[in-house]
Amino acid sequence: MNEQLSRRLAFMGVLIIALFAALATRAWYLQVLRTEELSDQALLNHVEIVVTQPTRGRILDRHGVVLADNVRTGVVTVDRSRYAPGQIDYVLEQLSQLLDIPAATLASRLDDEQTHPLAEKVVASGLDEYGLLRVAEQSLPGVEAKWAMSRTYPQNEIGAHVVGYVGAMSPGQQERLLKAGYLPAERVGKSGIEQIFENDLHGQPGRTELEVDSTGRVHRVISEVLAEPGSDVFVSIDADLQAATESYLRQGLIAARKTVSEDSGFFYPSIGGAAVVMDLRNGDVLAMASHPTFDPNWLVGGLTTAEYQSVFENPYAPGALNNRAIQGQYSPGSVFKLVTALAGLEARLISPRAAYYDIGYFKIPEKYGCTGRCTFYNADKAPLGIVDLSSAITRSSDAYFYKVAHDLYWIRGEEQWAIQDMAQLLGFGSQSGIQLPFEKKGRIGDEKVKQQLFESNPDAYNPYGESSQWLPGDNINTGIGQGFVSVTPVQLANAFGTFANGGTLFSPNIVERVVSRSGDRFGESVIEFNPRIQRIAEFPEGSGVVREGLHGVASKSRRGTAWRAFEGYDSSGYAIAGKTGTSQAEGRNPVLHRKKEDSAVFVAWAPQHDPRYVVAVVMEEAGFGGDAAAPVARRIFEALRAYEQRWPDPQVAFIPPQPECPQIPEALRGYEAFIGYVPEGCPWGIQVPRANTPEDVDGDGVPDVEERDE
Template sequence: MDGGARGRLRPPRVAVPAPHAEDGTVRVNDARLLILQFVVAVALVALSVQLVRMHLVDLPVAPPGTDALSVRTIPIEAPRGLVLDRDGEVLARNVPLFTVAVVPGELPADDAGRRAALLDVEQHTGVPLRSLERAMTTGLATIDPLVPVEVHRGFGLQDAIALRAALAATPGVVVETRAMRLYGGGDLLGHVLGHVGPIPAESAEEYLAAGYRLNERVGQSGVEAVYESELRGQLGHRVVLADPTGREVEHVSQVDAVAGADLVLSIDVDLQRATAEALERGLDTGFEAALSREVRHDEPIERIGAAVVIDVRSGELLAVVSSPSYDANTFSGLDPTADTVALLTDEARPLVHRAYQEVRAPGSIFKPLVGAAALQEGIATPLTQIRSTGSLTVRSIYDPDVTYVFKDWTEHGVLDFYGGLVRSSDVYYYYLSGGYDDPDGTSFEGLGVERIAQYVRQFGLGAPTGLDLPGEAGGLVPDSAWKEATYGEPWVLGDTYTLGIGQGYLTVTPLQMAVAAAAIANGGEVLVPRVARGFRVGENVELLPREVAGLLPIDAEHLEVVREAMKRTADGPLGTARRGEPEGITIGGKTGTAEFGPQHPDDEFDTHGWFIAFAPYDEPEIALAVYLNHGSGALDAAPVAHDIFHAYFNPPTSQVGTLASPDSTGGAP
């Protein structure tokens, strides 16, 4: 399979999107099974709702004429759209949920009557009176007192029947059937899926203007927030006559709700799982190596990392993993639990996705970008030879008696462009980035900080990529103006040297480096990455348009040289990326080991482990980036990439229902 097509065969799943049709849509395989699944789900939910109506609504009513009847408009909640992976695996669905809600504006006006009503609720639900009183006087209750405020949820049908009977005479209290969001996959997709929750009080006016009712639950993070308007659907309502206690007496009219659209993600759950497992193995080795250092003196070690897999042709993210992670179901309750408090206070900050919300120095995975710029500017050719004696010594421009030594990681001897990348020589890239005046009188012109900054920004560094998830960090591409404005100091040659090897002030996200690797692989297109593939409409998936952020200002022949150098880095006998190449597949890769933190007594630093790569070499399909907070690019991060490539090119057989959640036949509340 070396360099050829991957032959990625997978037995059909239920609701698996099939290859593109001629009209640009994607056909969903086995439509009859999909329709059957949907019909069964709707029938089951309809049956449960009807049972609830029989028990909770159709109770004896007041005799006609005993009291004046009033017209009430009761909203009908729209079923929120499902979220599925690219193969049709349901990742987020709706399940029926019984709740007790209090309408502050319908409580008795006098303090004694109000307190008595809330004491009834306390007696029958166990919710403390103090909590009930606080709910009636804070948040959304202060904006619209006629909006029901949920105070108790998560009980079964029999309890709902009992509560409706017990609280029937309590004014302002209703027992409702709502929809609760249920997420599959445990902590595999918590950041990507996000969660829904109550409308924040500070955003109430904005949501009201958009046609929301204030007791709706809306997307708070992840795709639930980004695609809120598509997933939400449209509320319906029914008009009824009700007696003074709020009991329905007669149905007048109804406008049905319109279900939200089903969102299909680009994520491949099988590959996401394999990527997460590979990342954990890499974190183990990097963490153990950091622990073994006797010079640490009890300094903290953070066991965190990330990995991204991107389709180099479309920009679709096939896997985007962060460790540690969290289960989105943790946020399904009304009030914070011990689990939510633990998440919010965890020093490892599991709510932060390390692939796109946190930045680090990239180290030597930055070198292919510098090399491409040097080729384009004529600073180097494939044959440009530079000798590395293990270090470079530079005299201070302010005091010639002061010298600075810039080290290589070893003495390499004479290297051409390919050898400079294969051996990841720092001295070679000191020359390309900052230039050097040799003691023998020869001079080598480097790119300089301004040209480096100009080029690497074209790769997508220094700004958010446009990912369709909230909170993306942009990182920093420094230049002389930035340093002057930030520190009040001029940019010096040493700054350029450290920038040229991916250190110093430069910071990136793993996602940005995956996008950059994809641009090298696909011939220069800088793609906008996304986790949403499209929306399911009937039997089809309407794909979102492919987005190109820009084209690299680098000639095709120069990108080919960089690709070849990355291939030699992965499959050559001296390449630092050899551990990243899987059996039978030729890749292009680059390792990075970025120093950070304080210098230890042995003059060494802790290091981040990085790896970027693309495959197959001849016809690239995917690119990836791996980041380990502690570790080596060659020893720890590269094997993670190896395992990810192996999983991609050797997919498992179909595993319908493998997510750690109840059966995924949902679709209605």
């Protein structure tokens, strides 16, 4: 037994020694004989990182209508770094025959400056599977035929300035985005929601680390992180109302071009404009139109210089890429009288019912030692007769507000700047905070602003070497929205909405929420925008008379400046309150080489006594606000009235204003002119202006038949 065990142990020992000998021999072979060969092979193996582009999130309207999406499309790309001089011409000729696209067109697409320098150039897109196979079968060097996700805008130009567009990275974006894992050929947001919500829409790129050899064969996957799709962004606009607003604005501009200016004798150029529709109960933007506009689909694949110039540098339709609703800065004209009226009341300079005799102009009294321009005229120098604050607003008496602004100038102390303070309280002179890029803040004139403008550009603002001191004439011009005042259409809508809702100034929301599309959070809101209140403004006593004046602007019986635009309008339950404006544009039209025409402005809310929506319309060089802009606003209100029937009840984030119910002398109750002054919601028993009617001869508000029955 011991002898058998010994033999087994001896065998095991020999086996172990043999194995160690074989291992040592193999190690000697690899480390000595094949050292150089294995070192070269190890150098040839390397780690390759593959970045997977995520699917970009969509942009949808408040009801889920898709405004921006992605589609799979066949593309042909060319990497020009793969070619020797002269070789590219042969490749383009071959592609031209395959794609039926002129070689010159393909060559021009290689010069697309909007694409990152390191990226392959897309020379053809929209190919189907058969087209891709035809190109791939040729195996042309540096040419790749593949499927790619392309951005598409199903609604075309509708909401283009809100949605924005995607394009190649700018030099400023390249360094930051390439480090964040973007691919050089990726399209990124360039304007609108596409730009400001780029991080949310883009998603997280996938990243896979592979070990590959010199032949490109993958040996193993070192690590892998899957791409996460971008989130969807829901905007507050209604696609149907947006389409209607853009259409009405365009039609209004075309109609203005067929109208002859009484001042110049030429047709109005009516080169562009903007319209904004807001829900004044919560600050939601329901529509935002800017004209001229564009189709974002044009810009997805990039444009050649010639194509870009022909579309976006048209001198007769300038600034198509600019969102005039937030970037256009205009003199507001007479719509700014809302600010001046409230400022005069705040300074206790205005007695709302005091009579003022408008003789067609205001002349600075001699006691103030005026030199230079001392007389300021109404439009057409027309005298309006006796007016109070209400009728001065309704009939747009410049002379009345010239006097208010002049008298404010001579008040020493803080009240001297009452107009500027009230303008700032209503949101003028600062960005509104809407979720869109490139918003301008406008300008409210004062002594500091005047000095800065004179110093920065004296040729434009001070060609005659005038004093930079703030003068009475400066305050007078500011009082009617001229001079150094400039505002954006969204500021106008927000300011009037603030006054209509009783003083709640919102930061407008054009985005409702951002919804995740990845992993366990699919369909979950990751960002929600509730009403954002900037501040609560308290308006002075007598502001109800201002409201009353705005109510009369569309009234024929009260000779409002917009009555013609609203003649035949069904105001039952949906009457409007607003203000017209005709702003003088400074300078010369660079295309027509003549003095610029007046711009038309109109801002209004509806219904009068249950304010829900505010509309602001600005039309450049289109004439009078009541003739050009007010008809556009009317059509928008009619569309609003129809569309809101299908909308759910919105979130209300303000306390509706209570009506002012002043005591009215009994003798005035029988005057027919006062029938429109009856404040809705006034408690019974307070004497309010009420016209006698055949059914109510004594004018007490109770039908005489009911009184006899009692």
